[in-house]
Amino acid sequence: MSKPVFLSSHSFGDLTNESTASCHNEELRNLSLSGHVGFDSLPDQLVNKSTSQGFCFNILCVGETGIGKSTLMDTLFNTKFESDPATHNEPGVRLKARSYELQESNVRLKLTIVDTVGFGDQINKDDSYKPIVEYIDAQFEAYLQEELKIKRSLFNYHDTRIHACLYFIAPTGHSLKSLDLVTMKKLDSKVNIIPIIAKADTIAKNELHKFKSKIMSELVSNGVQIYQFPTDEETVAEINATMSVHLPFAVVGSTEEVKIGNKMAKARQYPWGVVQVENESHCDFVKLREMLIRVNMEDLREQTHARHYELYRRCKLEEMGFKDTDPDSKPFSLQETYEAKRNEFLGELQKKEEEMRQMFVMRVKEKEAELKEAEKELHEKFDLLKRTHQEEKKKVEDKKKELEDEVNNFQKKKAATQLLQSQAQQSGAQQTKKDKDKKNASFT
Amino acid sequence: MDTLKESPSPCSSRHNSPRPAPCEMPATVGIEAVLDQLKIKAMKMGFEFNIMVVGQSGLGKSTMVNTLFKSKVWKSALPGPGVPTPQTLQLHSVSHVIEEKGLKLKLTVTDTPGFGDQINNDKCWEPILGYINEQYEQYLQEEILITRQRHIPDTRVHCCVYFVPPTGHCLRPLDIEFLQRLCQTVNVVPVIARADSLTIEEREAFRSRIQKDLKSHCIDVYPQKRFDEDPNDKILNSKIRERIPFAVVGADQEHVVNGRCVLGRKTNWGIIEVENMAHCEFPLLRDLLIRSHLQDLKDITHNIHYENYRVVRLNESHQLPRGPGWVNLAPVSLASTSAGQGWTYHS
Numbered sequence: 001m002s003k004p005v006f007l008s009s010h011s012f013g014d015l016t017n018e019s020t021a022s023c024h025n026e027e028l029r030n031l032s033l034s035g036h037v038g039f040d041s042l043p044d045q046l047v048n049k050s051t052s053q054g055f056c057f058n059i060l061c062v063g064e065t066g067i068g069k070s071t072l073m074d075t076l077f078n079t080k081f082e083s084d085p086a087t088h089n090e091p092g093v094r095l096k097a098r099s100y101e102l103q104e105s106n107v108r109l110k111l112t113i114v115d116t117v118g119f120g121d122q123i124n125k126d127d128s129y130k131p132i133v134e135y136i137d138a139q140f141e142a143y144l145q146e147e148l149k150i151k152r153s154l155f156n157y158h159d160t161r162i163h164a165c166l167y168f169i170a171p172t173g174h175s176l177k178s179l180d181l182v183t184m185k186k187l188d189s190k191v192n193i194i195p196i197i198a199k200a201d202t203i204a205k206n207e208l209h210k211f212k213s214k215i216m217s218e219l220v221s222n223g224v225q226i227y228q229f230p231t232d233e234e235t236v237a238e239i240n241a242t243m244s245v246h247l248p249f250a251v252v253g254s255t256e257e258v259k260i261g262n263k264m265a266k267a268r269q270y271p272w273g274v275v276q277v278e279n280e281s282h283c284d285f286v287k288l289r290e291m292l293i294r295v296n297m298e299d300l301r302e303q304t305h306a307r308h309y310e311l312y313r314r315c316k317l318e319e320m321g322f323k324d325t326d327p328d329s330k331p332f333s334l335q336e337t338y339e340a341k342r343n344e345f346l347g348e349l350q351k352k353e354e355e356m357r358q359m360f361v362m363r364v365k366e367k368e369a370e371l372k373e374a375e376k377e378l379h380e381k382f383d384l385l386k387r388t389h390q391e392e393k394k395k396v397e398d399k400k401k402e403l404e405d406e407v408n409n410f411q412k413k414k415a416a417t418q419l420l421q422s423q424a425q426q427s428g429a430q431q432t433k434k435d436k437d438k439k440n441a442s443f444t
Numbered sequence: 445m446d447t448l449k450e451s452p453s454p455c456s457s458r459h460n461s462p463r464p465a466p467c468e469m470p471a472t473v474g475i476e477a478v479l480d481q482l483k484i485k486a487m488k489m490g491f492e493f494n495i496m497v498v499g500q501s502g503l504g505k506s507t508m509v510n511t512l513f514k515s516k517v518w519k520s521a522l523p524g525p526g527v528p529t530p531q532t533l534q535l536h537s538v539s540h541v542i543e544e545k546g547l548k549l550k551l552t553v554t555d556t557p558g559f560g561d562q563i564n565n566d567k568c569w570e571p572i573l574g575y576i577n578e579q580y581e582q583y584l585q586e587e588i589l590i591t592r593q594r595h596i597p598d599t600r601v602h603c604c605v606y607f608v609p610p611t612g613h614c615l616r617p618l619d620i621e622f623l624q625r626l627c628q629t630v631n632v633v634p635v636i637a638r639a640d641s642l643t644i645e646e647r648e649a650f651r652s653r654i655q656k657d658l659k660s661h662c663i664d665v666y667p668q669k670r671f672d673e674d675p676n677d678k679i680l681n682s683k684i685r686e687r688i689p690f691a692v693v694g695a696d697q698e699h700v701v702n703g704r705c706v707l708g709r710k711t712n713w714g715i716i717e718v719e720n721m722a723h724c725e726f727p728l729l730r731d732l733l734i735r736s737h738l739q740d741l742k743d744i745t746h747n748i749h750y751e752n753y754r755v756v757r758l759n760e761s762h763q764l765p766r767g768p769g770w771v772n773l774a775p776v777s778l779a780s781t782s783a784g785q786g787w788t789y790h791s
Contacts, residue, residue, distance in 0.1 A: 298481035
């Protein structure tokens with residue numbers, strides 16, 4: 001069955017010229033209505049649905065500590081988001097996300113503001129951009145995981161992907177810092193970057209103009225793709241075009257109110273004057289608010305989803321080895337690829353298991369052999385010892401015998417000697433007696 | 445999560461243009477401008493709506509479609525006498541772009557000539573289910589591509605209008621079989637066709653019998669009770685559910701009644717005005733389908749029916765072959781699919 005030809009999705013004007021050929025005999029032609037059908041209420045139906053669900057908007061603020069990120073957020077959204085000012089001793093860059101629920105008339109907005117804490121404070125800033133990129137990727141990953149789940153609920157998924165990245169440029173008046181260039185270059189394919197000059201009240205007007213053009217030319221020459229305000233829709237093309245000229249917006253943030261004329265207005269009071277936040281000749285705050293919220297919020301969300309997220313998804317899936325067509329140009333199904341990969345993986349697992357088993361068996365054998373060797377050695381030793389012991393014993397016996405013999409001899413000799421001695425004594429005694437008798441006899 | 449509710453500030457009157465009002469601006473942030481942005485985006489992209497009409501031949505399906513959209517959607521509404529009823533059920537789709545007040549709607553109407561016309565109508569719903577599932581399949585295939593389009597063309601059937609012949613008794617077995625199977629896959633709106641053959645009392649009796657039948661067979665027609673979200677929706681939808689099925693009459697010819705030009709059917713005993721609530725309930729059907737619930741129909745198709753199909757499909761893809769005839773007969777028991785079954789990433 002042949003697939004119907006896909007119609008261009010960007011403008012319905014193309015539909016009138018296309019004729020689709022398929023088994024269903026589809027003809028696409030403009031039909032004229034003879035009365036009021038009533039589907040012009042569709043946008044309202046759509047909007048009603050969206051208002052009941054609420055909107056998500058996530059802003060990432062990248063800039064050095066103390067450059068005025070929190071103050072600007074407070075000023076933009078007309079409220080005081082609680083946060084403690086960060087210290088300058090952070091060992092690395094970390095991202096802090098906070099979510100708030102704002103409501104204006106009947107629109108509910110789930111706003112998430114992500115702050116880069118410690119950006120620009122380290123001595124070695126080589127890796128400063130990494131936590132930011134990781135955070136952005138992690139949000140894409142979470143969405144991708146949800147989208148790939150079998151049982152998923154995308155329509156009430158809390159979207160945490162970053163829709164806009166406000167990059168705060170320090171008001172040096174010269175040019176972009178290399179840290180800024182590097183970071184923006186890493187981020188431009190992942191998020192909509194809107195560069196702004198922070199604390200713009202420290203730059204004089206003429207310097208500001210030069211500073212802006214220097215920044216823009218540097219961005220262009222380094223190939224950094226910042227967010228382009230859309231100019232294809234007539235209602236917003238004009239305003240977007242005029243505002244784009246003022247990029248990067250030089251903003252001043254303030255939550256304090258100062259009495260100007262007979263009204264209170266957000267401003268910063270200096271001894272030499274008052275900088276009004278919402279005065280367009282003082283700073284570009286109003287332009288930023290217009291662009292970010294009132295005109296292009298939906299486009300920012302759509303660009304994030306349709307461009308940056310799709311790019312991430314495509315890269316991630318390709319990395320995992322999924323393809324749309326195999327070498328024969330037949331379309332693969334994700335599911336088939338998944339099955340194939342799964343089987344491959346299981347096969348690998350099995351192989352590994354076999355290997356491990358083999359190794360284990362081998363080891364056991366080796367150990368057994370070793371033990372046997374040792375046993376043999378021990379036996380030999382034991383035999384040796386036994387023999388030695390026997391020999392020693394024999395020697396000792398021999399010696400003992402010798403000794404006994406000697407003792408016997410000695411005893412014999414002793415006995416003989418004693419006998420002789422006693423005989424000698426007796427004969428001696430007799431002799432003496434005889435002698436004595438003789439003597440006695442002689443006396444008579 | 446810190447929650448801060450901003451007090452609603454005095455609305456500056458901003459209708460369609462998001463340009464700021466001159467200097468004396470109340471202190472608003474401007475979040476509500478996002479509604480206008482949404483509208484602009486929607487108008488630019490245009491809308492799509494796919495409707496399917498099912499019923500035996502001669503019940504006035506084509507006429508009804510023409511009446512609904514006030515145009516000749518079908519080139520020839522009445523089949524000529526020489527055109528035989530098709531031997532098998534064929535599905536026939538026609539697409540048009542209609543425009544009203546700058547808003548473009550791509551309308552696709554799918555007709556089912558031959559439904560229920562054979563002697564043996566066993567399994568006549570299968571081609572229809574197959575077609576519906578095939579549209580889901582196409583969308584799914586587009587959605588899981590690596591490089592996918594920004595706007596996936598939506599050919600899924602958003603609403604199926606089922607024409608019940610005006611017997612006056614109760615639902616026939618064919619109707620019940622069909623409704624049971626289809627209500628799980630697509631939004632079904634049953635209507636009593638050719639209601640001009642029933643008197644008001646007969647109509648009410650027929651309707652209540654049909655409602656009883658639907659309830660006893662657990663057929664959940666649109667607007668489904670289980671998808672009602674907030675109390676406002678519940679009240680509105682309950683009112684609609686009381687009147688389902690609508691008794692409709694279709695007509696695409698105009699007649700003059702009391703000096704006004706109305707769409708109607710001319711008979712010897714009078715002119716049946718299609719848009720007159722006292723005569724028939726066509727305005728209710730039109731309002732439901734187009735003026736109030738069109739977006740809701742699309743949302744339920746996308747968020748619920750399509751997701752159900754996707755779950756079953758992804759779970760069973762290694763068992764069942766893909767193909768246009770794949771039919772989902774068993775109710776999807778979502779409890780059997782393990783919740784949160786994610787993909788394992790292994791590099």
